[in-house]
Amino acid sequence: MDARAYLEAIMPRVDAALEEALRPAPGTPERLTAAMRHLLFPGGKRLRPALALAGAEAVDGEADVAMPAAIAVELVHAYSLIHDDLPCMDDDDERRGRPTVHVAFDEATAVLAGDALLTLVFEVLARDTDDGGAARRIATVADLARAAGAAGLVGGQVDDLAPMSPTQESVEHVHARKSAALLASSITGGARLAGADDVALARLQRAGIAAGIAFQITDDLLDADEDDPCSLLRVMGPEKARKRAETLLEEALAKLDGFGASADALRALLRYAVERDR
Numbered sequence: 159m160d161a162r163a164y165l166e167a168i169m170p171r172v173d174a175a176l177e178e179a180l181r182p183a184p185g186t187p188e189r190l191t192a193a194m195r196h197l198l199f200p201g202g203k204r205l206r207p208a209l210a211l212a213g214a215e216a217v218d219g220e221a222d223v224a225m226p227a228a229i230a231v232e233l234v235h236a237y238s239l240i241h242d243d244l245p246c247m248d249d250d251d252e253r254r255g256r257p258t259v260h261v262a263f264d265e266a267t268a269v270l271a272g273d274a275l276l277t278l279v280f281e282v283l284a285r286d287t288d289d290g291g292a293a294r295r296i297a298t299v300a301d302l303a304r305a306a307g308a309a310g311l312v313g314g315q316v317d318d319l320a321p322m323s324p325t326q327e328s329v330e331h332v333h334a335r336k337s338a339a340l341l342a343s344s345i346t347g348g349a350r351l352a353g354a355d356d357v358a359l360a361r362l363q364r365a366g367i368a369a370g371i372a373f374q375i376t377d378d379l380l381d382a383d384e385d386d387p388c389s390l391l392r393v394m395g396p397e398k399a400r401k402r403a404e405t406l407l408e409e410a411l412a413k414l415d416g417f418g419a420s421a422d423a424l425r426a427l428l429r430y431a432v433e434r435d436r
């Protein structure tokens with residue numbers, strides 16, 4: 159299974175579902191819609207939606223039943239990037255080779271576009287539940303809220319912004335919340351909507367966290383910012399950091415041992431997330 163081919167194959171379906179989700183409700187200011195779309199189209203790798211769809215396949219479900227989870231995690235990802243780029247956080251002018259949202263629009267609009275994307279997640283997950291999957295959708299909302307909230311993405315970002323004397327443990331604790339929680343919740347969200355049981359969900363969650371920390375190490379290696387205090391590069395240097403990422407990837411793949419060939423796309427995506435070059 160080739161992860162790049164999988165990402166390419168799902169992209170048109172994911173983009174169409176995102177387009178549908180972003181269709182402005184009456185009363186939405188045009189400028190806000192434009193700012194919400196700015197980072198989403200064209201998007202990035204769409205790794206999180208792919209993980210959601212592959213999570214559904216891993217438990218022998220139809221990938222498309224996982225589409226609300228796939229869209230929801232990409233919306234959370236987009237909001238977090240918009241806010242992370244703001245002058246009060248990382249103060250970045252460019253992302254994916256284009257001006258960041260506060261540069262292309264203005265700071266207030268960027269904050270509000272992020273807010274609106276995050277709020278859209280409630281709607282995307284809660285609507286069209288006449289397929290009988292309402293209970294699964296509610297559980298998915300709860301899981302995603304936990305992953306994105308104060309003990310997850312937001313908490314990880316808070317600790318990342320605070321001054322720290324980094325140790326392997328403290329850095330990985332930040333990575334587990336800032337990056338890995340959303341990746342894990344992408345997989346479990348897709349699997350849950352496809353009917354996964356609690357045992358499968360627990361294994362997928364553990365695989366997602368281990369691979370997610372490794373994904374962040376790879377991100378730091380690609381970024382090669384040795385001054386970033388919250389990076390394993392700073393703590394152990396690039397060679398050992400790369401080895402740590404490989405170990406975590408093997409741990410993640412081992413958690414998937416109980417799954418059959420239906421989890422091959424998920425295995426390939428986790429490997430790609432850690433071994434990618436962009």
Ligand code: GRG
Pocket residue numbers: 201202203204205206237238239241242254311312315336337373374377436
């Ligand atoms: C503002 C609450 C809040 C959180 C911000 C997103 C974030 C947390 C920080 C941005 C920088 C960073 C290193 C985030 C970790 C996650 C990560 C590596 C994001 C990039 O994900 P990719 O590679 O991006 O999937 P694309 O562009 O492909 O979508």
